[in-house]
Amino acid sequence: MTDTALLIKDVDKFYGPVDYGVHAVKKLNMDVRKGEIIALLGSSGCGKTSTLRMIAGFEAVSRGTISLAGREVQTLPPVRRNVAMAFEGYSLYPPLTVRENIAFALKASKLSQNVVDEKVAGIAKLLEIEDILGRYPSSISGGQQQRASLGRALIRDANLHLLDEPMGQLEPQLRALLRGRIKHYIRERGLTAILVTHDQTEANALADRIAVMEGGVLQQFDTPQKIKERPANLFTGTFVGEPPMNVFEASVSGSESKVAFGLKDGVRLEYPASDFSHAVRDALVKRQKVVLGIRPYSVRRSADGVTGRVAVNQWLGDQTHIAADFAGGTMVLVEHDRTELDVGQPIGIHLDPSSLHVFDGESGQAISHGQELA
Amino acid sequence: METMSPLERALRGLALTLVVVFFMFPIFWIFLMSFQTNETILAIPPSVIFTPTLSNYAALITGKLQTAAGTLDIAFMSNLGNSIFLSVASVAVSLVLGVPAAYAFARHKFRGSEDIAFTLLSFRFAPPLLVLLPLTQYFQWLGLSNTYFGLIWVYQLICLPLILWIVRGYFEDISADVEYAYRIAGHSWFATFRKIALPLAGPGIAAAGLLAFIFAWNNFVFALVLASADKQPVTVGALAFVTSSGIQYGQIAAAIVLSVTPTLALALYAQRYLVEGLSLGAVKG
Numbered sequence: 001m002t003d004t005a006l007l008i009k010d011v012d013k014f015y016g017p018v019d020y021g022v023h024a025v026k027k028l029n030m031d032v033r034k035g036e037i038i039a040l041l042g043s044s045g046c047g048k049t050s051t052l053r054m055i056a057g058f059e060a061v062s063r064g065t066i067s068l069a070g071r072e073v074q075t076l077p078p079v080r081r082n083v084a085m086a087f088e089g090y091s092l093y094p095p096l097t098v099r100e101n102i103a104f105a106l107k108a109s110k111l112s113q114n115v116v117d118e119k120v121a122g123i124a125k126l127l128e129i130e131d132i133l134g135r136y137p138s139s140i141s142g143g144q145q146q147r148a149s150l151g152r153a154l155i156r157d158a159n160l161h162l163l164d165e166p167m168g169q170l171e172p173q174l175r176a177l178l179r180g181r182i183k184h185y186i187r188e189r190g191l192t193a194i195l196v197t198h199d200q201t202e203a204n205a206l207a208d209r210i211a212v213m214e215g216g217v218l219q220q221f222d223t224p225q226k227i228k229e230r231p232a233n234l235f236t237g238t239f240v241g242e243p244p245m246n247v248f249e250a251s252v253s254g255s256e257s258k259v260a261f262g263l264k265d266g267v268r269l270e271y272p273a274s275d276f277s278h279a280v281r282d283a284l285v286k287r288q289k290v291v292l293g294i295r296p297y298s299v300r301r302s303a304d305g306v307t308g309r310v311a312v313n314q315w316l317g318d319q320t321h322i323a324a325d326f327a328g329g330t331m332v333l334v335e336h337d338r339t340e341l342d343v344g345q346p347i348g349i350h351l352d353p354s355s356l357h358v359f360d361g362e363s364g365q366a367i368s369h370g371q372e373l374a
Numbered sequence: 375m376e377t378m379s380p381l382e383r384a385l386r387g388l389a390l391t392l393v394v395v396f397f398m399f400p401i402f403w404i405f406l407m408s409f410q411t412n413e414t415i416l417a418i419p420p421s422v423i424f425t426p427t428l429s430n431y432a433a434l435i436t437g438k439l440q441t442a443a444g445t446l447d448i449a450f451m452s453n454l455g456n457s458i459f460l461s462v463a464s465v466a467v468s469l470v471l472g473v474p475a476a477y478a479f480a481r482h483k484f485r486g487s488e489d490i491a492f493t494l495l496s497f498r499f500a501p502p503l504l505v506l507l508p509l510t511q512y513f514q515w516l517g518l519s520n521t522y523f524g525l526i527w528v529y530q531l532i533c534l535p536l537i538l539w540i541v542r543g544y545f546e547d548i549s550a551d552v553e554y555a556y557r558i559a560g561h562s563w564f565a566t567f568r569k570i571a572l573p574l575a576g577p578g579i580a581a582a583g584l585l586a587f588i589f590a591w592n593n594f595v596f597a598l599v600l601a602s603a604d605k606q607p608v609t610v611g612a613l614a615f616v617t618s619s620g621i622q623y624g625q626i627a628a629a630i631v632l633s634v635t636p637t638l639a640l641a642l643y644a645q646r647y648l649v650e651g652l653s654l655g656a657v658k659g
Contacts, residue, residue, distance in 0.1 A: 058554050078557045085558050091551030095573065108560030152555070 004070065005160055005192040006032040006055065011064035011074075013050050013216075018062050024050045026216040028064070032160075032194065037186060039207035040196045041240070047216040048196045049088075052162050055194070056085050069159050085162040086153035088196075090145035092137035098148045099124075099133040105152045123151040126181050128174070142169040147178075154185065161186070161193040167202060179205050200240055212236045230374065234364035237293050237357055243321065245293045246331050249361065254285040261292060264328030267306055275353040280368040289361025296321070297334040298355035305348035313341045324349065401634075407627035415623045430628035439614075439622060446617060449603060450629055453611030458636055460522065460597075460607055461590040464529035465537075465583055471530075472537035473579060477571060479538070480545035481553075494538055497531045502595050505531070510599055520602045528596050533586035540585070544578030545571060580647040584640060591637055608633040 012018075013025035025047040032038050040048040053059040055066060057078035066074045073081045084105070092101045102120050111119075124130045127147040132140050137148070146169045153161055166182075167175045183206050186193050197203050203210050204224045212219040212227065212235070219239075220232040231237035237245050250261040250269075259276055261269040269292075273281060284290065308324035308331055315338050322333040324347060331349060341347065354370040366374035378386070407415055409426040433439055439446040479491050509528065510519065518524030548571060556566045572579075594609040601610070608629065615626045 056554070056558055058557075077562070078554070079560050079562055081558075083558060085555070087551040087555060089549055089551045091549055091555045093552060093556070093570065105559045149555075152559075156559070 003034045004031055005034045005036070005068070006030070006194070007065075007067040008051075008055075009065045009067070011051075011054065011066060012062045013047070013054060013059065014062045024216050025054070028218055030211060030218065030221060032192060034192055035187075035190050036192055036208045037183065037206055038194045039203035039210045040194060040213060041198065041200060041203045041210050042213035043198060043239075046213040048213050049164060050216075051213070052085075052164055052194065052196050055160070056083055056162055057081050082158050083160045083162055084153045084156040084158035086150045086164060086166050088165040088168065090137070090142070090149040092145055092148055092152075094137055097134055097136055098129065098140065098144075101137070101148055102133075102151045102155055105156050109157070119155055120151075123155045126154075126185060127151050127178065143171065143174070146170065150182075154182070154191075157189075159192070161191055163193060163195040165196055165198070168197075168199075175202070182206070200242065210240075212239060214239070230366070230369050231293075231357065232366055232374070234291055234293070234359045234366075237359065237366070241295055243296045243332050243334065245295050245357070246299065246329075247291050247293045247359075248327055248329055250290055250292050252284045252287055252290055254281055259284060261290070263292075267327035269306065269351060271353045275371070276368070277371050277373070279373050280358075280371065283367050283373060284358060287360060287367070290367065291359040291361055291364070292351075293357035293359060294351050294355055296332040298352060299331060299333040300350045300352060301333070301335075301347055302350035303348050305350035307346050308349050310341045310343050310345045310347060313339065313343065315339075322347075404627045404630050407624060408631045410624055410627075412620075412622065412624055415627075430624040431632075433625055434628055434632065439617070439625060446614075448611075448614045449606075450608070450611055450614075450632075452604070453606055453608045454633060456605055456611075457591060457607035457609070457633065460525055460529060461587050463522070463526050464533050464590045465587045467526060468530060468533035468537045468586055469579070469583055472534050472582075473541055473572075474567075476538050476541035477545050477567060480542045481550070491538070491542070494535045498535045502531075506595065506599050513600060519600055520605055522605060525597065525601055525605065528600060529590050529593065532589050532593060532596075536586045536589060537579075537582045540582035541575060541579055544575040544582075548574045577647050580644050584644045587640060588637055 008028055008030040011025060011028040012023070014021040014023055016022055028047075028051060040051060042048045050059060054061050054074070055068075057073070057076065061074040064074070065072050068081055068083070092098070093104065096104065099120055102123060103116050106116050106119065120133070121130070124133055127150060129144060129147050129151065132144055132148075137145055140148070146167070150163065150166050153163065153166075167178060170178065179202065185191075195202075195206060207224060209222060210224055210227050211221045214235050220227055220236045222230075222232075227236060227240050231240065231245075234247065238247060248263050250263050253260045253262065254273070257273050259271050259273055259281060263269065276284070306326070308326035310322060310324050311330065312321070312323040314321045318336075320335045320337065320339045322335065322339065322341060324331045324333065326349060333349070357369050358367045359365065360367055368374055406422060408430055409428070410424050411427055411429065414421070414424045434448070434450045437448055437451060439448045479487055513519040513524055516524075518527070552574070553566045553570050556570045557563060561569070591607075592609060593607070597605075597607050598610045601607075612626065612629060612633075615622050615629065
């Protein structure tokens, strides 16, 4: 158990009275190994920041336990948890310079002045803030404040580093540069980090595992690749991925030789039974209603496919996004070449069975990914 | 900064002068009156040319009021001393009680916190006379009437809500994350309160303290009813200038100048902290 940095067990968070207040986090279970980088990904109000603040000790845990390095901490004040945190709102101390703000985090560790100076210089170089070390927080930009705040968290040698939207204010180029540097820095020192973000590129680039949250519930906790290829449910499937997964409600019918999906507007997709494994076929035909999902870059154009009509055709400089009216909804396709298609023009759309994600129509739980059961 | 034509600038200067004269003239006139005798004050037409005399100040400081009917003893200097003591002590007690309370109300939402805060505020809008009558009774039973302790206690009705509500606003303006960041770096909540919250809200606390001081200083009715001559502040003591043989305008003017001085000095001293408060806007998240 020594390599478990963080263990969250059956944690509930209510704002207001327990069981009657706002249920912000619902029965959360999570474990983070030492040296891992975890991303909490979700939209606003999904409970990710509440979770972070419970780990830090700024929010009381309504139910359940949180253990850091094998020690239960949910009732301890922040000072006794040995975690470092970078805040979304920067939160620098106004009367101190950037240098003092960063060095401040080391005060409790009682290092000599030389060591502190050296560490501050190192982190400032990493975050490209060497030139503003002598300035006050009120005189620097939001992005600079955010980097100073990040530096103050990263410089510490804590059990766990919590980073709340650490790069939200930065310009894209700088964000891409710092992502790489920060990841290297965390790895090099063997730090454990949890990062809260709503930016999936950031989550994919930094994290070993991503925890997708929605409505206070942990939807899926897995590697970025697994989350993309095998989304556990409809929410994860549509939330992760850009542009988002195309989804269509469908009814299923099957015989010995084929599997057919009935979509809206009388669209019917028929596949030979051999395109799916036995287990998938059995699971599919048991359901009345399912939701078909397919990622935009897996959709193919083919003359003998089902007809759709082009509604939008955009060349983004490196790829084409085509949106077509299809089966009462919109099907988005991504192609790598520039495509000459006029709006209103019919195109044939082919959905390869190996790229199809099928979700239960009621619960949204994944049934199958391509050939395999979920 | 917009550029202004010379005409606009001149008009603006004129308007500012008018406003300053309007507000400052009474004070200036009283200042002049304090150096005049009753005869020159009441002369018609009034004149700004007179032989200045320090007799008004001398009478106040020695405590001998010269009237047409003879010499009267007045306790102006001890009244002034009472005013200073009562106001300083009341504000000090209010700060000690009110600032931590304001912090608690700003940072911790607990059951009934809004109700308690509102009840404290309601002391400010209850008419003082309404609470004075029962208070007089209680104070007599408790043996608190005509004591400094009792007066300072009653003055909390004036100072405490003011400080609580103003300082609470300042605490709420400080981003909670600044405090969290300090706490997570290994400090207790009390250290955070002392090292982060108090300094950042400092200008607000200074402003609230000054305001409470002015309110306490200007209080009349509590002291009138609950204190007798030896504990009375200047506001009540000034009644002594209305004598059976006429009103001593010169001495009243001198008394006003003397009693305005401490508040004015405090305001001038606190001013730089108040201005500092305006530049701390960057604290807000």
